[in-house]
Amino acid sequence: MPSSPHSLTVAGTTYRSRLLVGTGKYKDFAETRAAIDASGAEIVTVAIRRTNIGQNDGEPNLLDVLPPSQFTILPNTAGCYTAADAVRTLRLARELLEGHALCKLEVLGDPTSLFPNMPETLKAAETLVKEGFEVMVYCADDPIQAKMLEEIGCVAVMPLASLIGSGMGIVNPWNLRLIIDNARVPVLVDAGVGTASDAAVAMELGCDGVLMNTAIAHARAPLLMASAMKKAVEAGREAFLAGRMPRKYYSADPSSPTTGLIGS
Amino acid sequence: MELLINGESRQFSSPLTVAELVLTLNHAGKRIAVERNGEIVPRSRHGETMLADGDRVEIVVAVGGG
Numbered sequence: 659m660p661s662s663p664h665s666l667t668v669a670g671t672t673y674r675s676r677l678l679v680g681t682g683k684y685k686d687f688a689e690t691r692a693a694i695d696a697s698g699a700e701i702v703t704v705a706i707r708r709t710n711i712g713q714n715d716g717e718p719n720l721l722d723v724l725p726p727s728q729f730t731i732l733p734n735t736a737g738c739y740t741a742a743d744a745v746r747t748l749r750l751a752r753e754l755l756e757g758h759a760l761c762k763l764e765v766l767g768d769p770t771s772l773f774p775n776m777p778e779t780l781k782a783a784e785t786l787v788k789e790g791f792e793v794m795v796y797c798a799d800d801p802i803q804a805k806m807l808e809e810i811g812c813v814a815v816m817p818l819a820s821l822i823g824s825g826m827g828i829v830n831p832w833n834l835r836l837i838i839d840n841a842r843v844p845v846l847v848d849a850g851v852g853t854a855s856d857a858a859v860a861m862e863l864g865c866d867g868v869l870m871n872t873a874i875a876h877a878r879a880p881l882l883m884a885s886a887m888k889k890a891v892e893a894g895r896e897a898f899l900a901g902r903m904p905r906k907y908y909s910a911d912p913s914s915p916t917t918g919l920i921g922s
Numbered sequence: 923m924e925l926l927i928n929g930e931s932r933q934f935s936s937p938l939t940v941a942e943l944v945l946t947l948n949h950a951g952k953r954i955a956v957e958r959n960g961e962i963v964p965r966s967r968h969g970e971t972m973l974a975d976g977d978r979v980e981i982v983v984a985v986g987g988g
Binding site: 684706713722731751822868869870 | 927928929931932947949952953954955956957960962964965973980981982983984985986987
């Protein structure tokens with residue numbers, strides 16, 4: 659694939675978009691698919707859950723709507739509160755996706771904040787990396803633990819920008835910068851983005867990508883927001899690469915010539 | 923024979939394999955993964971894996987999620 663400022667390389671594979679999207683909270687599968695198409699995302703997250711056992715035969719399957727031949731399916735461990743449950747879930751996911759190694763690890767600490775349980779996250783990451791998984795990991799915006807996850811062998815670290823599903827945006831840009839400046843693997847903001855400007859801010863900070871779900875699914879018009887997010891991630895990346903002008907806190911600087919004014 | 927499938931108890935009159943269970947539940951050919959007593963049963967072994975009384979079976983699918 660030709661190199662583009664908008665492509666993202668994770669674990670040696672290059673993807674066309676730096677925007678990753680979740681597939682939860684949509685009205686139906688048709689809206690899910692249309693929103694994902696509008697977002698331009700290639701990597702899409704899914705959850706792994708018990709199937710119904712016979713009650714609803716012929717129930718549509720998400721992977722028929724989002725075929726693995728067209729999208730990179732990123733199974734997550736959302737809802738897991740222990741390393742053991744997360745590892746078990748991803749083993750099932752790998753079987754489900756026919757050996758696919760890329761996954762999203764998240765081990766939650768409490769159901770109110772959905773903040774990550776970092777000791778369990780680190781433990782699960784060690785096991786998964788040893789078993790050959792390519793782990794993209796949801797984590798606290800803690801530069802030390804983000805580095806530990808990288809050293810374990812995670813292929814991307816994904817700190818929260820604010821709480822999952824909160825839409826509160828980038829609450830601690832300074833910690834994100836510390837993580838980005840120290841990282842040798844891609845850093846993606848995962849969770850907290852509420853609107854397009856939040857995604858742009860994340861990318862301007864130097865993030866390699868953004869993962870979001872609720873900001874699109876719970877917008878009044880999800881397809882329009884998906885399109886806005888695509889542009890925001892691209893605009894933020896371009897602005898980061900362009901390098902912003904220095905801030906001048908106490909002096910203005912006119913953009914027009916100060917000489918040649920009429921009547922002078 | 924009693925199996926605990928996705929946390930629900932089900933009775934079966936005769937022994938069966940994982941493949942036969944999947945067929946009985948109308949999941950044959952669908953995108954599922956099966957775990958038996960905490961261990962993955964690879965798709966290639968569904969046909970030869972006999973289930974035993976008291977086995978705990980999990981059958982999962984991909985669903986929408988972030």
